[in-house]
Amino acid sequence: MDVCKLDILKAFSHSFDLLSPTLVGHHEQVAYIAVRIGEEMGLEPHDLLDLQMAALIHDVGALQLNIDERVKLLDFETENIDHAESGFQLLQISGFFEKIAVIVRHHHLHWKDDKKLKDRGYKVPLNSHILHLADRVAVMVNRKREVLSQVEHIRAKIVAQSGRQFQPELVAAFQALAAREYFWLDTVRTSPIDVLVDPPSCAEVQLSSTDFLGLSEVFAQLIDFRSNFTATHSAGVAAVAEKLAELAGFSTEECRHMRIAGNLHDLGK
Numbered sequence: 001m002d003v004c005k006l007d008i009l010k011a012f013s014h015s016f017d018l019l020s021p022t023l024v025g026h027h028e029q030v031a032y033i034a035v036r037i038g039e040e041m042g043l044e045p046h047d048l049l050d051l052q053m054a055a056l057i058h059d060v061g062a063l064q065l066n067i068d069e070r071v072k073l074l075d076f077e078t079e080n081i082d083h084a085e086s087g088f089q090l091l092q093i094s095g096f097f098e099k100i101a102v103i104v105r106h107h108h109l110h111w112k113d114d115k116k117l118k119d120r121g122y123k124v125p126l127n128s129h130i131l132h133l134a135d136r137v138a139v140m141v142n143r144k145r146e147v148l149s150q151v152e153h154i155r156a157k158i159v160a161q162s163g164r165q166f167q168p169e170l171v172a173a174f175q176a177l178a179a180r181e182y183f184w185l186d187t188v189r190t191s192p193i194d195v196l197v198d199p200p201s202c203a204e205v206q207l208s209s210t211d212f213l214g215l216s217e218v219f220a221q222l223i224d225f226r227s228n229f230t231a232t233h234s235a236g237v238a239a240v241a242e243k244l245a246e247l248a249g250f251s252t253e254e255c256r257h258m259r260i261a262g263n264l265h266d267l268g269k
Contacts, residue, residue: 041126047127096214107128
């Protein structure tokens with residue numbers, strides 16, 4: 001089946017928005033800001049695609065938190081960053097998300113702490129630092145106020161953290177964007193990523209039923225996060241459905257489809 005990677009990620013992102021009115025649009029807003037910063041930095045199309053996909057689901061690990069805890073993530077000085085590691089672990093379930101999982105893992109890493117990882121031989125992706133900056137810009141935008149009146153406050157807050165919380169080169173790129181009115185007006189659109197031109201690498205890609213199985217397993221984890229009483233429910237239903245299909249004489253491919261259906265049967269929740 002032919003499907004665009006971004007379409008799948010948009011579906012994920014929109015499902016997160018159903019959890020609280022306060023959170024609506026946060027992921028798309030961060031994705032828009034991140035891509036604009038990436039363009040300013042001269043990123044290649046495939047890197048922009050990875051960045052946009054990571055931004056659309058960067059808080060996936062926070063779905064295990066209650067709503068109040070998730071809303072606190074919108075505080076500029078938030079110290080609750082465990083969800084970044086949780087998101088990394090969750091996205092690793094499917095090879096489809098392998099590249100963006102690493103970006104999500106470090107999206108709250110302060111620039112000044114990057115050296116500690118480098119000293120241990122670990123390189124943090126530039127996209128993680130871009131995502132971090134975009135996320136912090138987004139949380140300072142007050143949708144209840146006229147956005148252009150907020151620009152100077154946001155810009156000053158970001159510049160004050162240059163070299164500490166944020167990479168100086170990225171702050172410079174953000175400052176160039178901050179001087180353009182269209183950037184801010186697009187940021188507060190209902191769906192800001194609609195104004196982005198999808199990178200060329202967002203071509204139609206072939207996903208096998210095995211690929212979809214991996215995706216369904218990620219969705220199953222997200223569905224079952226919502227309650228301690230359903231922690232492994234979807235996986236259990238999927239395993240039983242697959243076995244029953246096998247005993248009923250279904251083909252290997254049909255059995256795999258039954259497992260996918262089992263993983264997704266409570267998606268409406």
